[in-house]
Amino acid sequence: MINRRTAIRQVMILAGGMALVPSLVKASGGPSIALRNLVLSGEEESLMASVAEIIIPKTQTPGARDLNLHLFVMKMVDDCYDEGSQQRFLRGLKVFSGIDAASLKELVVSVNFGKAVADEDAKYFYRVMKQQTINGYMNSKYVMTNLIVWELVPARYNGYFPVKS
Template sequence: MERRLAIKQILIAAGGLVLLPSCLKHEGKSSILLSRIDVSATQEKILAEIAEVIIPKTDTPGAKDLNLHLYVLKMLDDCYEKEEQDKFFIGLGYFKDLDQQEIKALVIAANSEKDDVPKDLYPFYNLMKQRTISGYMNSKYVMSNLVIWELVPGRYNGYFPVKTA
């Protein structure tokens, strides 16, 4: 009888030890499933702020509204090698303890390539800017509301002036 109780208590303790790391983790995980990189919720929030500085909200939706930071993370996870991912997270580390105004100032300084910006920040910023812009240009909003598509070869215009060579 005592043996069953001891085994039951050991199994309960082992189950608690398995669940303990998930309870102690203070930061949440990313809101999308990523297979090769590990991103916390605070890093995702910082990326959203940086993307919003790159494409701010005006009369059209901004980067936060279109979730372009998630597009950047998915592209980084799927399309880039480990060393490029490491450079990205080194650059992201510069934004860790900054508030929204300081993030904006650092992004503007990196965009204008000032001398006081650390060199480790440029690979991060270039990738972030390129992927944010490509995500915006390929977003559902832009493709359905801003770009007017015609099927190839287009409509026939019999009165189009032809220039001779």
């Protein structure tokens, strides 16, 4: 059995060459939401869902998958990023595909802490993935109504509000 770390490293090294992993993308359904610019397979969507869930996992409270945060990330990348960034995001995404769940988690965690030898596209993919997953989470109905309540009608202002120590 190959050591998992070695496997990850191999994936990272192969990452630059997209030609090596075409069969993984082919022959799957399209994404579950309509996209204008991004060309994304159902498998890639599910990979994004997995990565988002690693970033914000389900605990006693809902996680990324429960809140469909990967769909929000897809929407943001599709509508608010330029073509170059979108292509870079997709190239980076492919680096994370084709490995089992445990390896994926280890890889994502390593990239998060800057430990994996990820190429620039992979780092870019992860940076966007994390930033927009957090954005989607913090701006989700669940968080805004249960954890950090956003008030539509504050009806007050106190400029000397005492801080509880």
